[in-house]
Amino acid sequence: METLKGKTAVVTGGNSGIGYATARELKQQGATVIITGRRKDAIDTAAAELGVTGLVADQGDLAAIESLAGTIKATFGKVDILFINAGVLGGGAIEQATEAVFDQVIDINFKGAYFTLSRFIPLLNDGASVTFLSSNTASMNVANSSIYSSSKAALNAVMKIAALELAPRKIRVNAISPGPIETAILQKQGYDEAQLDGLKAWMLDRIPLQHMGKAGDVGKMVAHLSGDAASFITGAELVMDGGMSL
Incomplete structure (x- = not known):
């Protein structure tokens, strides 16, 4: 069903994983979709596969x-759906923390997401929908995750304040906090197959539903939050983690 027909959507980090799946879902529901990412080759490939517009932009x-906001304003005018998805993993024990890792994670996950919202507010139509990709770790206490968890907890705080600030324009701002999702992001951290299997077993042991989520699950939730059926939802953090955080 083309429930989002006539709407223009921007998905940051849309060349893979949750961003890619969300762009596909929004397109299937009728939206005009623009995806962004840091690597031109990856963005060009994903945009061609999805049949959407791809733009190179580093959220950090x-x-x-x-520049991205200016390009979209000049080319598309206004935006109805903004999914601020781009993010990176990173962390380790607090005692061994490095400034380089801290800056990379905070610059992309928090500062970049914050200023993406800030600079896109003038482009948003009244009644638009903004969704942040957060994480269930924002409200969990797991060793070696302090930097990443802090970046997502900060994001959730901004989301709630933005929901208040933008409510007079009927712009809704929400966050989705997934648990473990089957994407390639862990492979990018350099884990070998044995380590990945061990990590997956560790996670499954902590998920009551006993399976990992799929990127498309999050994409469907973003599409739902972007449509009329969610017109009374704002300032909400929607946890999608199979019960892991219970």
Whole structure:
């Protein structure tokens, strides 16, 4: 069903994983979709596969965010759906923390997401929907996750305040906090197959539903939050983790 027909959607980090699946879902529901990412080859490939527009932009770079907003304004005008999805993993024990890892995670996951929202607010139509990709770790206490968890907890705080600030324009702002999702992000961290199997077993042991989520599950939730059926939902964090955080 094309429930989002006539709407323009922007998905940051849309060339893989949850961003890719969400872009596909929004397109299937009738939206005009623009995806962004840091690597031109990856964005070009994903955009061609999805049949959407791809733009190169690094969410960790404020100048790139402002350039992206300017390009979208000039080409598409206003935006109805903004999914701020781009993010990275990173962390380790607090005692061994490095400034480089701290800056990378905070610059992309928090600062970049914050300024993406900030610079896109003038482009949002009244009644638009903004969704942040957060994480269930924002409200869980897991060793070696302090930097990543902090970046997502900060994001949730901004989401609630943005929901209040933008309510007069009927713009809704929410966050989705997934648990373990089957994407390639863990492979990008350099784990070998044995380590990945061990990590997956560890996670499954902590998920009451005994399975990992799929990127498409999150994509469907973003589409739901972007449509009329969610017109009374704002300032909400929707946890999708199979009960892991219970």
